[in-house]
């Protein structure tokens with residue numbers, strides 16, 4: 001394998017505009033790490049592409065030599081699909097350009113974008129792309145697998161909001177996939193994962209939204225069954241502006257210690273600390289006054305001292321859980 005990665009290196013290094021890193025070189029260890037600390041693999045070559053031509057050259061060289069190859073955007077694949085031992089990693093982390101057309105409510109972004117880069121660009125003009133709940137997650141892996149988050153109920157899956165893909169296919173050529181060009185590939189890329197080529201650009205629809213009402217509360221263990229039944233019936237009738245997540249867990253023992261999506265950092269009644277609870281976290285994307293009575297009803301089975309509700313800017317919602325899911329976690 002070492003020989004194969006050296007062969008790829010010698011094919012690439014004169015024409016590659018991005019960075020090429022081999023084991024032992026400065027920066028290699030930081031660059032090879034992915035989010036899941038359990039997947040500590042050592043690729044023979046990391047190709048940090050600067051543009052589409054770099055990707056084409058990397059794909060062509062990989063297929064010429066027949067080397068094991070992984071593609072990486074944000075590196076958040078829990079299974080470690082974006083790295084490999086001894087092979088080539090086509091790393092898109094230098095390709096994070098986002099262009100927004102506010103009037104058309106459309107954006108184009110590159111295949112190496114993290115969710116946070118897209119949110120920062122779209123929020124400048126009061127628009128959102130519906131994606132996941134942790135801003136350091138890669139957009140490519142998330143969208144190609146479907147993509148769910150706070151806005152899924154309101155605006156659909158991330159992949160439902162993609163209107164076109166540009167990609168480098170296995171023979172190194174550039175293809176487009178949308179409802180008119182390669183419609184079968186377009187269908188496959190919207191949920192089929194990363195096996196159809198290296199996506200270099202996404203063209204997506206955006207929606208107006210700058211803040212939401214965020215509410216949370218904790219229900220004791222004894223009420224969990226009743227809460228879940230209530231949630232099932234409530235959500236069957238609820239407006240699409242409401243999203244209600246429930247997680248089952250131990251309530252934190254101390255302030256500021258929690259590992260879950262809705263942190264409940266400030267309001268854990270003493271009788272619930274360290275106990276099994278159901279944590280409800282809800283958002284309302286419509287008019288705040290219209291949403292408040294609904295949120296109150298939804299939280300009626302929570303311990304009253306644990307309930308809170310406030311308007312949060314969209315960027316705060318999207319980064320709220322970031323520190324609970326640090327890089328290197330196993």
Ligand SMILES: Cc1cc2nc3c(=O)[nH]c(=O)nc-3n(C[C@H](O)[C@H](O)[C@H](O)COP(=O)(O)OP(=O)(O)OC[C@H]3O[C@@H](n4cnc5c(N)ncnc54)[C@H](O)[C@@H]3O)c2cc1C
Pocket residue numbers: 034035070071072073074075076077078081082092111112131132133134137138139140141142143144145146147148149193194195197198199200325
């Ligand atoms: C902390 C954390 C939070 C998460 N939150 C959510 C969430 O809220 N909603 C949700 O739906 N999912 C969520 N996920 C799951 C996440 O969407 C998947 O793990 C996803 O694959 C991550 O994408 P990535 O680009 O970071 O991953 P990578 O590890 O870079 O890639 C994942 C897969 O996609 C392929 N791939 C990457 N880029 C490309 C490309 N440009 N072209 C073709 N193939 C490519 C890779 O080869 C690999 O197979 C979360 C995961 C983590 C670790």
